[in-house]
Amino acid sequence: MNLGHLRTSAFITGLLAAAISMSACQQQQEPEQSLEDNIAEEQAVPMSAEPADPNDTVVAIEDATVNEVQDDTIATVNTGVSQLTYLCSPELKVEATYTDEDDQVVIGTDMGTVTLTKSNDGSNPEVYNVATAIDGGEGFTQWRVAHGARETGVMRMAGADESNVNTYECKKTE
Structure with a gap:
């Protein structure tokens, strides 16, 4: 084989490779989609590069003094609120949130949630009552x-038939 023949072969091979790669890059017409394909696909929504609402940022150069902002700032601390979890027998989990300032407790169980109001002045035991069943229905x-x-706690509850009272003995979990 001579050098001229080799150059010609390399040149033809290069042209053939270029033609194949160009034909692979050409855009071909896609088959038309059916209506069902269009419904099944999520339609693309064009988005704008502009924000929906322009944000105007204001930068304060000088810090306000304590006297200027003291009336604007109010802090509230719930010192009389405590949350406790109890496990009861027969099996029941009770989440109790006490609000001492309002003399109330919110009792939450898998049967429902109810807010009870303290009905005595004593602290041992504290007694909370509501004239509603734990599920919000008739009862207490x-x-x-x-x-x-x-x-420790004891929960007593009844539905519409107040003669059928369920009692649960509960102990605080750690």
């Missing part, structure tokens, strides 16, 4: 909690 719910740390 009563929560008695003992000890200063509210370590």
Whole structure:
């Protein structure tokens, strides 16, 4: 084989490779989609590069003094709120949120949630009552909690038939 023949072969091979790669890059017409394909696909929504609402940022150069902002700032601390979890027998989990300032407790169970109001002046036991069943229906719910740390509690509740009272003895979890 001579050098001229080799150059010609390389040149033809290069042209053939270029032609194949160009034909592969050409855009071919896609088959037309059916109406069902269009419904099944999520339609693309063009988005604007502009923000929906322009944001105007204002930068304060000088810091305000304490006297200028003291009336604007109010801090509230819930010092009389505590949350405790109890496990009861028969099996029941009770989440109790006490609000001492309002003399209330919110009792939450898998049967429902109810807000009870303290009905006595004592602290051992504290007695909370509401004339509603735990599921919000007709009946009553009563929560008695003992000890200063509210370590144990007894929940009594009944539905529409108030002669059928369910009682649960509860202990605070750690």
